[in-house]
Amino acid sequence: GYIAQLALLAGFDKVTINDVKMEPIEKCVGRIENGAYEKKEGLRALESAGKLGDGITADILLGRLEKEIDLAKAVEDADFVFEAVPEIMKIKQEVFRKLGEYAPAHAILASNSSTLSITKIGAHSGRSEQVIGMHFFIPLFGNRLIELIRGKQTSDEVMDTCIAIGEKFPCPYYKNEMYIARIEKESPGFIMNRTFGVLGIYLSWLTEQALEKGIMWEELEAGVAFTGDQMGWIALLDYSGLDIICDSLNYLHEALTPDIEAKRFLLIWLKREILEPKLEKVF
Structure with missing residues (x-):
């Protein structure tokens, strides 16, 4: 939904x-x-807050938004398609197989994957040269970074077009401009998640200790904040989506190093869905 909102704010009809x-x-x-x-x-x-621009209202932008449960109809006249399904390779490959079949021949197919191989995702599309990774970061309105990832067959034209598109997206609460990190050679986790995955080993250990020793979540949150608005470690996990985090860690475990893995606390939270009530108590 956030990417769709940015597209509306960028002026797409x-x-x-x-x-x-x-x-x-x-x-x-x-x-x-x-x-x-x-x-x-x-x-x-x-x-x-006066951040939509002259003559632009929320109703005007919402009027440009369409809803469709039929994928073939949703992309039949698309110039650019963003995919944001779970971080599971088989699911993404099946989606891209369908996109290759349904989307117009000229359409660029972009994955919002934070971790997986763009080359392997695009291989099932039948148009690997038009497949690219375009990873947005959260919180979307306070983080101006976009990772732009080239697959092995991604064309120069598609890379350049996506840089231009990325630069159109606004960041309303951060100088209203995005920073595009152009990644010419993919690797598991790209830049941010490959780096954060290592940091996560330590943070996961801290969280395991908190769970075992009854340390208050407020204490853990106060000690680890990642953004200017003081989003803590647990809030970041919740904001990102526990299922996405676990799937990404499972992929990095297999593709990068067994030292990175979904720890017990994540699996417990995901199974019992207890994180949201805890966050309500913390915040």
């Missing part, structure tokens, strides 16, 4: 959200309009 059911689509639209974790992210709040 038509932005279509696709999912297998309408319920998650409606939830995305609600977040685009009213914000999620921070209400200042929503289009209504951005309009009130």
Whole structure:
């Protein structure tokens, strides 16, 4: 939903959200309009803050947003397609197989994967030269970085086009401009997640200790903050999505080093879905 919102803010005339059911689509639209974790992210709040530009309203932008559960219909006239399904290679490969079949011949197919091989994802599309990685970071309205990842067959034209597209995306609460990290050679985790995966070994150990010794979550959060608005380690995990974190760690465990893995606390939180109630108590 956040990428769709950025596309609207960038001035694209038509932005279509696709999912297998309408319920998650409606939830995305609600977040685009009213914000999620921070209400200042929503289009209504951005309009009130005077950050939409002259003559632009939230209603105008929402009017450019379309909802579609049929993937073939969603991409039938698309120039650019973003994929943001779970970080599981087989799922992404199947999505790209369908995109290669359904999307117009000229369309660029971009994956928002934070970890997986763009080359392997694109191999099932039938148009690997038009497949690229375009990884956005969270919190999306406070982080201006985009990793742009070339697969082995990605063309120069597609790389240059995606740099131009990335530069169109605004960052409303950070100087209104993005920074594009152009990655010419892919590796597991690219830049950020490969680096953060190593840091995560230590942070995961800290969290395991907290779980075992009954250390208050407030103490752990206070000791580790990653952004200017003091987003802590646990909040970052929740914001990112526990399923995405676990899938990414499983991939890095296999592709990079067995030292990186989904620790017990993550599996417990994911299984019992206990993180959100804890965060409500912390914040």
